[in-house]
Amino acid sequence: MHHASLPEETGPNSSIQVLDRVVRLLERLGEAGEGGEQLSRLAAGLGLSASTVHRLLAALEQHGWVDRENATRRHRLGTRLIALAGRAADGSGLRRLCRPALLRIAAETQETTFLIVRSGLNAVVVDRQEGSYVIESLTQGIGGLLPLGIGSGSLAILACQPEAEVEAILAANAARYSEYGTTVEAVRASLSGIREQGFMLANGSLILGLSVIAMPIRPSGRDVTAAIAINFITTRLAPASRQAWLSLLRGEVQSIEAGISLPTRRTRPTKNGET
Secondary structure, X not given: OOOOOOOOOOOOOHHHHHHHHHHHHHXXXXXXXXXXXEHHHHHHHHOOOHHHHHHHHHHHHHHOOEEEEOOOOEEEEOOHHHHHHHHHHOOOOHXXXXXXXXXXXXXXXXXXXXXXXXXXOEEEEEEEEOOOOOOOOOOOOOOOEEEOOOOHHHHHHHHOOOHHHHHHHHXXXXXXXXXXXXXXXXXXXXXXXXXXXXOXXXXXXOOOOEEEEEEEEOOOOOOOOEEEEEEEEHHHOOHHHHHHHHHHHHHHHHHHHHHOOOOOOOOOOOOOOOO
């Protein structure tokens, strides 16, 4: 099938400009959710002309990245993105490796369990297993994205980064933290406790009545890029149960860490052909 090319632009850095507009457009559609969004509102939100957004949408629709509903004239993210998202979510094999652990934790605790993975300055939910009932979540479902430093799983990942990288992330996300009612100083203050305990326990700090236990996945010799989090209603967890859950989570995380193999180290052959 012939795919329409993206709208041509002229001038310096035109390709980068088009790519930037496409990314921003897709992000807007992602925020709109299943209800989609009208072209005029997309154009206003992006600060672009309606004709420019129309050309971008037409090209993306040809590629299957955007769907348009004729009856409502609204656009939403296309189903072809599901395939790309699935490949991205399991690009390292981590989701496949963690899936049995998430199933066991959800079955044992009867609570919703998440696998959260770092993506640049953000943390993204790449897997979710429901408990016995559905509760509100800051990250919502699979694909939910938060700035690193917001949410327990995100904090657990951030706490395990090198100090210089932590400061760079905090500086880059500083303006975004105010949207969640927090500050760089508050986020930084949470990190030391996670480092000391090896986990994060949040008691209704972001969503009233909802608590979270999160633990980073720290494979030996590898970067820390993921965490597992358990959401629960604060009043449902007695202190004794909390310790049992922590033991369960720690055992599953340790098994996952052991299952993440170290990258194969390449060696150069010697003059005699030996390695």
